[in-house]
Each structure stands twice: as C-alpha cells, then as structure tokens.
Amino acid sequence: MATLAETARPNSTHYGHAVMPQATHDEQALEDHFLAMRMWTNQKMDPLDRRLLDEVIVPEVTAKTGKAPTRSTEVRNALENHPLHQYWLTLSLFYQDRIWQALDGAIDRQYDELAGKVAEQAANPKGSLRLNPDLVMPRYISSIDHHRMAGGYITDTSDADFRAGALYDRFASTYLRNLNGGWKNDGRGHTLASHVQGFFPDFKPKRILDLGCAVGHSTVAIAQAFPDAEVYALDVGAPMLRYGHARAESMGVAIHFSQQDAEHTDFEDGSFDLVCSSATLHETSAKGMRQIFKESHRLLRSGGIMCHVDVPPRHEHLSLWDQMRCDFESHYNNEPFMTSLARTDWMKVATDAGFAADKVAVGYRKGSYFLNPNTEDFFTEGHPEGRTLMGSWYACAAVKD
Template sequence: MTDHFGHAVMPQATHDEQAMEDHFLAMRLWTIQNMDPLDKRLVNEVIVPEIEAKTGAAPKSSAQMRAALEDQPFHQYWLSLSFFYQDQIWRTLGASVDRQYDTLAHAVSEQTVAPRGSLTLDPDLAIPRYIAAFDHHRMPGSYHVDTSAEDFRAGALYDRFASTYLRNLNGGWKNDGRGQTLVAHLRDFYPDLKPRRILDLGCSVGHSTVAIAAAFPDAEVHAIDVGAPMLRYGHARAEAMGQAIHFSQQNAERTRFEDGSFDLVTSSALLHETSAAAMRNIFAECHRLLRPGGVMAHVEVPPRHEHLGLWEQMRCDFESHYNNEPFMAALSRVDYVATSVGAGFQGGDVIVGYRKGVAEARASRDDFFTQGDPQGRTLLGSWYVCSAIKSTGLN
C-alpha cells in the first residue's frame, strides 16, 4: 500500500494501482503535449484551406469542418487516444474502489456516528434526464446509480478520479480549486457579504462546498445534489474534514427551501451538465431562494465560443460528442447576462468573466478578466464566473 493521503474516507492505491493510474495519466499528458499541436496544425494547414478552396470561404465555426476533420486518419487516432485513456483511468480507479469497498464502508460509517452536519435523502426524487441519460465524462454509472441503501461507490470513485485526473492543478487531493476561486471572486466583488445561510447547488461530493464552508465559518451551509451515493460519501467526507454541512437530495431546478432563505447560492461546474432549460430554471430558483441583497455565484468550465479559435472550438465540441458532456458546447454560447435577467436579476448587477484559478482564496482583481485570447492561451488555469446580487427593490 502506498502512503495514506487525503482524508479518512479517500480511496487509497496500492503500488501497482498507482503505477497504472500514472501510466494513463502520462498517456493523457503525452497526447496533450504532442498530439494536440499536430491536430491543430491539421485543422489550420489542411482542413481550413481545403474548405476554403471548395466553398470560397474559410469556416467560421468547428461545425463547418467537423465532417472533413473526422475523415482524417490522424484526427481519428487523436480521438481514439483521447477517450481511451479516460476510460482506462475510470476502469483502474473503479477496480481499486471495489477492492477496498468494505474498508471504505467502515470508514464512512465511522465518520457519521456523531455528525456535525446532516444527510437527508429522497428515494422518490425523479432524476432529470440530462443526468439519467448519460455516464457523464464517461464515468461508469454517472453520479446517481444506487445499488443499495448505503451505497457510496459513485462518490468514492469521483473523489479519487478528481484528485488523480488534475493532480495539483485544482487543489490537489482536496480538488477545491473551483471553491477557492469562487470565494476569491466573492471577496473581490462582494467584500461586505457576510452570509448567514449558504446553499451550494449540484455539490457532488462537496469539493467546493467544503472550501466555501471553511471561508464562511459562521454560516449555516447546505448542499444539494440528485445523486444519493455522492451525498452519502460527501457527508462522510465533510465530517472527516471537520466541516458541518447539511446535505440533501434535491433537484437544483426546484428545491424544497422557502423563498428568500439564503444569503448566498453557489454552484461549481454544475451548469455544463444541465440543459439550457434547466439552466434557466436554476437561475430562477437562485433568485427565488435569495434574500434581497443576497448573491448568486456560479463557477463554470471556461470555454466561450466567441473567444476560441477553430481547433479550440472543436476541442470543446469533443466534450459534447465523445466525452459525454452533451451540453458543454451549447453552454459556451449561452448569454449568462440574458439568462440572469430572465431569472429576475438586474442586468447592471450581473458580473461575468474569466477568473484565474487559485489554490487559496485571495482576492485580486488582476485574476479577473472579461476577454479571452483567440488561441485559448489565457484560458488555461481559468474558470468562467457569473455572479449577481438580488435587488433590494430600493432606488
């Protein structure tokens, strides 16, 4: 067994399991460093000129070149590698979690004997189709598959995958970089915010929720998700990390909380896994749940269609077509301000832009910018943020 890392319920790896993880992570890095630049040259030096010669105009979006690009053997090889290493990482981690499932079950049970927070599940909750119909990012069983009354496997698998896949790029084993980035944004733009009650939507296992709770220690923190195994594991994880969080199984489009019951409503990487209609409903629900003067803040994946070159657009589309993130490409074209206004927020109160990812929640306006580089360079290590304050109704 390798040295223990993480918290008390984090799945551990044997030497051989870690070696297998490292092998496929190295394959991913090799593909990004060596294959991506060549595939980009294929787009710019072969596909674009061919289309321009045939039509008299260069393609303006990746949709206009997808068919021609996918006829190319090199791009087919790039596609195959890109989802092969993803599947193999899931398979390796899944086998590791299964091997130690009984040990993890004991650890999960121990953490919830005398909890600081709480867990409330709803076995009758209807799982929305945009979750139920896909194994998101090719995770077998996705977030919601529940095999028993105490099942936590999906949560354990996702926690280990998140800490492994990005390593130190998103907060290491805590995988709390999005949460820290969100807190930094709040401290920048809403320095007087002192929330008494906070709600984190689509919390999965609480990676960001724990960071938010730690940043506002005097607040009562709630977190919801549709996946019961994610919540069981997330509850135990939060307890192991010393945070009192109240987890409940609810749909972020229609929660059971009363009007005006929160000062802060957040989400981290939730919206790209929902439909356009669901996103509108979620924003409207944020407005309903906030007290006047309360804040909603969403941290999302960074691609914005208008700031991407053709290859970068294709890379975003890859997530939708091949990596079971069917709404990511559409989200890159969504008008966040219009969606916020449609939900009841005032346009002048809405802030949208890129936020440099941070490991610790330090406030710096230099980390926030509104324009992306056409080649995607400034998007690396960044998240996209949308926040808004609910009007008090006073002039």
C-alpha cells in the same frame, strides 16, 4: 486481509481524508501510466492535431466552399474523416476510460473497509444528510453517464451505497492531479469564494447553498472561506451525497447535504444569503440552466448574492481548434450541454431570471487555489495568458434587489 494503510504506497498523492480510496503500488503505477499517456497526448498530439486543422482541413474546406470556416461545425466532418484526428480521438478516450477502470478495480478491492469508514464518519455528524428516494431525476442526468463514468452519479445499489462518490472523488484527484487544488480538487471552490469576496468585500453570508455539489469538493472550500455561515449543499445522486457527507465530516467541516433537484428545491423563498454552483451548469441543459438561475433568484433574500462558476470556453473567444476541443466534450465525453453553454448569453439568462442588469457581472475569473480576493483577476474577454495550468473559469455574480 491487509488494511488500506498497509496496501497503499508510502507518500501516495492520494492520502487526504479518511474515506478516500487508496492505491497499492501496482494500482498507483497503472494510474501513473495512463496519466503519462494523457500528458503525452496533450503535449505531442494536440499540437499536431491543431496543425492538421489549420494547415490541411481549413484550406480544403475553404477551397470547397469559397470562404474560410469560422465555426467548428463547418470543419467537423472533414476533420473526423482524417486518420490523424481519429488517432487523437482514440487516445483521448482510451486513457480516460482506462483510468476509470483502474480506479473501479481498486475500489472493489477495499469496498468493505471503505464502507466501515463511511459509516464511522457519519455516526456523530457535525452536519447532516437528508435523502429523498422518491426524487424524480432530471433526464439530462438519468440518461447519460457524465464524463464516461460507468453508472453515472445516481446508480444506487443499496441504502448505504457510496460507490459513485468514492469513484468520482478518486478520479478527480487523479485525473486533475496538481491542476485543481491537489487531492482536495477544490480549486473551483476557492475561485468562487475569491470571486465573491473580491467583488463584495463586506459581504458576510449567514446561510449558503451550493447547487449540484457532487461530493462537496467546492462546498468544503466555500465553507472554509465563510466559517461563520451555515452551509447547505444539494445534489441528485444519493451515493454522491452519502460519500460527500462522510468526506466533509472526516475533514471536520459541518455541511447540511440534501438530495434535491437544483431546478426545484424545497427551501422557502429568501432562505439564503449566497446561492452558488461550481462546474454544475454544463451538466444540465439549456432549460435546466435557466430554471436554476430562476430558482437562485427565488431562494435569495434581498441583497443576497448568486454566483455560478463553470468551464471557461466561450466560442467567440476561441480558435477553431479550441472550439473543436470544446465540442469534443459534448460529442464524445458525455457532456452534452458543453457546446451550447459556450454559446449561451449568461447575462440574458440572469436578467430573465429577475436580476437587474446593472447588478450582474459576467466574465472570466482567473483560478485561485488559495483565498486571494482580487477583482483584477476578472476579465470580460478572457484571461490574457490563455488557458494556462492555473486556468480560468467563467463566472456570473449577481445581487438580488
């Protein structure tokens, strides 16, 4: 049987670390086809769908109700009854599902070889891996396959299963190609580290905890930004953690992974100098988010810092179509808390968790793929250039008294 090196296309964008699934020429071509479909939809269909809403649906709703709509909920039914929008919806789901399917088949082909590589990387670890087979999964994780990823984050078929992690890693590097830090998919981690370093330039954390780490995309970046710190990371998905541990080891980064619920960890009070998360909160729930902020407060020492970075949409700052685009994630892309998070008052959640209001900063942070601490990249009303390729993230940083 051919090895990964023999079957992967030369100069593939997916060469990154020892355990990442690779693509044959034909697999790569299939991925590129559906990525091109995604780009065509974004460039050609999004503007048409926006015009449909602004020039057809809004006037119709205004004529019927006597007032112009300001919330996506007021136009959703009329918009979804229109054939053009139905076409947009179909395309938006189709190309994503087909990328998942293509990658799933590629992992099937090389699963045994990858299993050997995962085991090899975990054999003499710099970090550690601690699993809990008795962990009770939060319902917002166990009841849905986030991102329409078949099986979700927690499907575990054996004591050595890593499939969910491999699929998630490979999808992220493909779907977000060149958009979030390249094959490492670590743009959010660099953004979070830059945010902390920009606001707290003298901060030298000794112990860091990353909540909802998945396969450690952001965790590795955070560890590299604070090389003198002992770094811990947790997630509920055992296959994500097995793969994430092997991934970090293959990259030479010591991280201590454990299978835990971010709402209720087993670490002692005041255990960490920095407690953080990146793109985790929108996959929880309103109750879960609030408990995670409270747990962050409990885990921090006095003077410690909490920093959570997540998807940027704020409904009060979005056009009607952009509100709808955000709602799409909740209604169709298995991200049920996305819409609610866009309307959540993060400042209130932080103060309710125990942080003093004058020690909390909430707003948009321009994405940083390289460490570039700069408080001028922080905005309370959104990035002035809009949602560009460099993007922006919504960030909450707070200091515990």
